[in-house]
Amino acid sequence: MRFTLKVWRQNGPGDSGRFVEYAAEDISSDSSFLEMLDRVNESLEAEGEEPIVFDHDCREGICGACSMMIDGYAHGPERGTTACQLHMRHFKDGQTITLEPWRVRPFPVVRDLMVDRSAFDRIIESGGYVSVNTGSAPEANLIPIPKDIADDAFDSATCIGCGACAASCPNGSAMLFVSAKVHHLNSLPQGEPESLKRTAEMVMRMDEEGFGNCTNHGECEVACPKEISMRNISRMNRDFVRSSLLARVFGSNGNS
Amino acid sequence: MKLDARIPSGAIAEKWDKHRFEMKLVNPANKRKHSVIVVGTGLAGASAAASLAELGYSVRTFCYQDSARRAHSIAAQGGINAAKNYQNDGDSVYRLFYDTVKGGDYRAREANVYRLAQVSVNIIDQCVAQGVPFAREYGGLLANRSFGGTQVSRTFYARGQTGQQLLLGAYQALARQVSAGKVEHHSRTEMLDVVLIDGRARGVVTRNLVTGEIRTWVADAVLLCTGGYSNVYYLSTNAMGCNVTAAWRAHRRGAGFANPCFTQIHPTCIPVAGEEQSKLTLMSESLRNDGRIWVPKKADEKRRPPEIPEGERDYYLERRYPSFGNLVPRDVASRAAKERCDAGYGVGTTGYGVYLDFKDAIDRMGQNAISERYGNLFQMYEKITGEDPYQTPMRIYPAPHYTMGGLWVDYNLMTTIPGLHALGEANFSDHGANRLGASALMQGLADGYFVIPYTLGHDLATADLPTVSENHEECRRTEEEARQRVERLLSIDGKRTVDDIHRELGRLMWNEVGMSRTREGLKKTIARIPELREEFWKNVTVPGSGEHLNQSLEKAGRLADFLEFAEVMARDALEREESCGGHFREEHQTEEGEAMRDDDNFSHASVWEWKGENQAAELHKETLEFEHCKPTQRSYK
Numbered sequence: 036m037r038f039t040l041k042v043w044r045q046n047g048p049g050d051s052g053r054f055v056e057y058a059a060e061d062i063s064s065d066s067s068f069l070e071m072l073d074r075v076n077e078s079l080e081a082e083g084e085e086p087i088v089f090d091h092d093c094r095e096g097i098c099g100a101c102s103m104m105i106d107g108y109a110h111g112p113e114r115g116t117t118a119c120q121l122h123m124r125h126f127k128d129g130q131t132i133t134l135e136p137w138r139v140r141p142f143p144v145v146r147d148l149m150v151d152r153s154a155f156d157r158i159i160e161s162g163g164y165v166s167v168n169t170g171s172a173p174e175a176n177l178i179p180i181p182k183d184i185a186d187d188a189f190d191s192a193t194c195i196g197c198g199a200c201a202a203s204c205p206n207g208s209a210m211l212f213v214s215a216k217v218h219h220l221n222s223l224p225q226g227e228p229e230s231l232k233r234t235a236e237m238v239m240r241m242d243e244e245g246f247g248n249c250t251n252h253g254e255c256e257v258a259c260p261k262e263i264s265m266r267n268i269s270r271m272n273r274d275f276v277r278s279s280l281l282a283r284v285f286g287s288n289g290n291s
Numbered sequence: 292m293k294l295d296a297r298i299p300s301g302a303i304a305e306k307w308d309k310h311r312f313e314m315k316l317v318n319p320a321n322k323r324k325h326s327v328i329v330v331g332t333g334l335a336g337a338s339a340a341a342s343l344a345e346l347g348y349s350v351r352t353f354c355y356q357d358s359a360r361r362a363h364s365i366a367a368q369g370g371i372n373a374a375k376n377y378q379n380d381g382d383s384v385y386r387l388f389y390d391t392v393k394g395g396d397y398r399a400r401e402a403n404v405y406r407l408a409q410v411s412v413n414i415i416d417q418c419v420a421q422g423v424p425f426a427r428e429y430g431g432l433l434a435n436r437s438f439g440g441t442q443v444s445r446t447f448y449a450r451g452q453t454g455q456q457l458l459l460g461a462y463q464a465l466a467r468q469v470s471a472g473k474v475e476h477h478s479r480t481e482m483l484d485v486v487l488i489d490g491r492a493r494g495v496v497t498r499n500l501v502t503g504e505i506r507t508w509v510a511d512a513v514l515l516c517t518g519g520y521s522n523v524y525y526l527s528t529n530a531m532g533c534n535v536t537a538a539w540r541a542h543r544r545g546a547g548f549a550n551p552c553f554t555q556i557h558p559t560c561i562p563v564a565g566e567e568q569s570k571l572t573l574m575s576e577s578l579r580n581d582g583r584i585w586v587p588k589k590a591d592e593k594r595r596p597p598e599i600p601e602g603e604r605d606y607y608l609e610r611r612y613p614s615f616g617n618l619v620p621r622d623v624a625s626r627a628a629k630e631r632c633d634a635g636y637g638v639g640t641t642g643y644g645v646y647l648d649f650k651d652a653i654d655r656m657g658q659n660a661i662s663e664r665y666g667n668l669f670q671m672y673e674k675i676t677g678e679d680p681y682q683t684p685m686r687i688y689p690a691p692h693y694t695m696g697g698l699w700v701d702y703n704l705m706t707t708i709p710g711l712h713a714l715g716e717a718n719f720s721d722h723g724a725n726r727l728g729a730s731a732l733m734q735g736l737a738d739g740y741f742v743i744p745y746t747l748g749h750d751l752a753t754a755d756l757p758t759v760s761e762n763h764e765e766c767r768r769t770e771e772e773a774r775q776r777v778e779r780l781l782s783i784d785g786k787r788t789v790d791d792i793h794r795e796l797g798r799l800m801w802n803e804v805g806m807s808r809t810r811e812g813l814k815k816t817i818a819r820i821p822e823l824r825e826e827f828w829k830n831v832t833v834p835g836s837g838e839h840l841n842q843s844l845e846k847a848g849r850l851a852d853f854l855e856f857a858e859v860m861a862r863d864a865l866e867r868e869e870s871c872g873g874h875f876r877e878e879h880q881t882e883e884g885e886a887m888r889d890d891d892n893f894s895h896a897s898v899w900e901w902k903g904e905n906q907a908a909e910l911h912k913e914t915l916e917f918e919h920c921k922p923t924q925r926s927y928k
């Protein structure tokens with residue numbers, strides 16, 4: 036197969052950036068999208084040109100490193116699929132494909148298709164954990180957790196932190212990411228004691244990082260390669276309202 | 292090089308307790324003054340860094356990904372072992388210890404393995420307390436499955452994403468310490484060298500992958516938690532960035548490298564589809580619980596699998612190993628697949644694949660039951676191959692997956708360089724010549740949460756630690772060497788891409804130092820590697836500069852180290868004149884083609900010492916004593 040690629044090239048955050056066209060020739064329909072890019076990159080390198088920069092590592096859809104807009108869709112048009120798991124057999128021979136980085140303010144471009152997503156780490160640092168020191172844990176089966184609750188927490192916990200939700204949201208909101216972590220931890224007995232504080236601090240941090248508000252467009256859920264549900268957002272909003280009410284009444288957000 | 296394993300005296304069950312009591316403690320008020328560098332934030336690194344920070348040490352962490360959460364541990368699927376005996380099926384610390392030593396084909400250190408089994412139970416407690424959503428039974432208690440052919444159910448899991456959930460737990464613990472100001476974390480930063488001052492590891496040299504800045508960081512101790520080296524084969528199930536650089540650079544500074552030839556080839560991976568392939572995908576071992584493995588009886592069979600009648604299929608594992616059948620250990624299953632394919636019975640376009648067939652299981656239990664068990668794996672298979680495994684058998688083939696070899700460490704996880712410790716897959720400690728399924732996650736977290744917090748304290752409390760700064764002449768010198776290396780890579784300006792040379796190295800290693808090895812092939816490889824290395828340094832092309840983000844440069848640096856490391860790996864395989872675990876030497880097999888160990892001559896860990904550029908490495912041996920697990924020949928017939 037052959038493709039024409041229109042790729043966003045940008046040398047760094049300060050550079051203005053531009054689209055550059057490349058031909059991807061002789062591509063097997065069995066190769067993955069990133070392998071197709073590898074091929075283009077190898078031919079660039081062979082000519083002494085710098086390859087197209089993009090983030091990737093596991094190539095199994097689990098590390099969350101890969102991140103690019105493919106023809107306007109985060110991770111490409113296939114649902115529930117990361118860019119690294121997308122295969123060329125889903126494209127038409129001769130097709131022109133446009134590649135861009137995540138475009139959302141809190142994710143500045145590092146180079147070409149690579150962005151800086153450290154804002155997500157800072158959100159987790161603000162409260163996305165259970166405060167338990169190593170060695171102080173009680174016996175694991177002491178607190179039974181109903182299977183449906185554990186399964187539901189797991190579903191939220193499968194978020195890979197890729198940023199597709201924020202990149203697809205017209206408001207640049209990171210609510211799906213934040214709410215998935217909040218719901219994962221708040222719904223388990225181990226995370227419950229800190230739930231209101233966690234919610235308040237993570238939401239606050241998200242705002243400080245410059246992510247937008249959620250106005251229920253629902254693009255995030257469609258774009259999420261792990262099909263994380265938007266129900267997390269409404270559940271988090273409930274906790275957030277509770278936490279702000281408590282803050283107003285008692286001058287603190289509940290369990291701090 | 293002196294190898295002192297520092298195994299505490301006393302009965303095996305009491306060694307660790309006794310040792311913990313005998314080790315020196317660091318005064319709580321002084322902990323803050325001790326700085327520790329942790330390279331790598333996978334299960335081993337993140338758990339170690341978080342635990343040490345909680346204790347009060349000042350910790351600095353590094354990883355090459357853009358976030359600590361993306362370390363390769365994230366990709367582990369199947370589960371983590373622990374001797375909880377929740378199933379009351381006869382498990383115990385002693386049984387997990389015994390299974391691990393036996394599974395490792397009697398090439399691991401008993402005292403370390405026993406401790407691993409002991410602390411395994413604490414790991415599960417810790418992870419549950421962090422909010423790791425393990426699978427549960429309807430009664431709300433934790434669920435287990437049996438894994439990797441063991442006779443007890445001791446594997447804890449979170450659907451097919453156990454590594455992800457455990458790593459997020461450790462990453463969140465780390466994030467908590469970052470926000471508390473106890474850990475300073477650096478993403479997109481690669482370690483290029485260790486700095487030794489007066490014989491002790493006192494820092495590392497790193498390159499900031501975004502700005503290209505090369506600099507030194509000093510500390511009182513350095514922990515390498517940098518994972519395994521399967522990518523020496525180019526194609527493996529490891530993430531693209533996995534590398535041997537940190538371990539290899541430490542080796543060049545004096546850290547012994549143990550058992551480099553012990554590599555694990557996993558039997559159930561999706562076969563290579565073509566030249567463009569960049570990595571291989573694992574299909575969890577659990578599939579072998581219900582799938583049957585076969586190839587056609589006729590070589591060069593062209594019919595589609597459903598058209599091949601039952602009588603013309605060779606269920607070769609069931610034929611060769613009637614009592615274990617499809618559940619033989621990884622090394623045995625992998626070699627049997629290779630044997631059939633080499634003999635011309637392989638399937639798929641390349642002829643390097645065998646069928647893993649679920650038809651009988653689907654007929655017996657229904658499609659829903661199968662989808663409940665393996666739904667996400669079937670989906671992943673379909674995404675990659677475009678074939679529906681409910682309708683047609685999967686095609687699988689073995690692939691490099693895990694490396695048992697690594698930096699030699701003593702009982703305290705310290706390498707032969709004082710102050711330099713190695714944890715997780717980066718060390719050689721617990722799995723001998725073959726690792727059991729679900730034991731790597733256990734070992735990484737045991738090292739990080741429950742071993743190093745004790746043993747590092749002893750090291751710091753007893754070491755002589757004069758104040759040093761980044762301006763120390765050793766820092767300057769090591770930094771300068773790293774800088775020159777980068778410049779050299781950029782100045783070659785040859786014709787071949789990094790990947791092209793890496794593919795060639797990978798093919799060589801896979802053919803000659805892969806699933807089965809011969810004296811002749813290894814000698815040929817040992818002669819060929821220096822030529823390839825020379826080709827690399829003369830003819831590789833690395834475009835761009837060192838002053839900004841340059842992925843070609845990153846890959847080139849890693850390949851340069853693989854090209855050195857590969858040689859000692861092949862030499863280790865040549866030197867070990869026996870077959871054991873993942874190391875199969877064709878000269879050492881029974882008439883039926885089974886591995887033949889030689890306990891009289893090879894009951895040791897082989898530890899290599901770097902002797903300088905273009906000098907042969909020197910071999911040292913740590914003799915292994917087996918007081919509890921008496922070596923027997925494994926038999927799965």
Ligand SMILES: Cc1cc2nc3c(=O)[nH]c(=O)nc-3n(C[C@H](O)[C@H](O)[C@H](O)COP(=O)(O)OP(=O)(O)OC[C@H]3O[C@@H](n4cnc5c(N)ncnc54)[C@H](O)[C@@H]3O)c2cc1C
Pocket residue numbers: 330331332333334335336353354355356362363364365366367368369370371453454480481482483516517518519528529530533534536537573692693714715716717728729730731732733735
């Ligand atoms: C597909 C797959 C499935 C698996 N499934 C299982 C399973 O079910 N059960 C099981 O027990 N085991 C499993 N394993 C094995 C297990 O996942 C690994 O052995 C284990 O996670 C390794 O953890 P680690 O912390 O030692 O290293 P890693 O998780 O590999 O982390 C290495 C860290 O070091 C950093 N690093 C590396 N080099 C440098 C450098 N030069 N400079 C700076 N940083 C560096 C990386 O950024 C990363 O943070 C699986 C492995 C694979 C490949």
Ligand code: FES
Pocket residue numbers: 090091092093094095096097098099100101117118119120
């Ligand atoms: S590369 Fe890891 S999710 Fe795509």
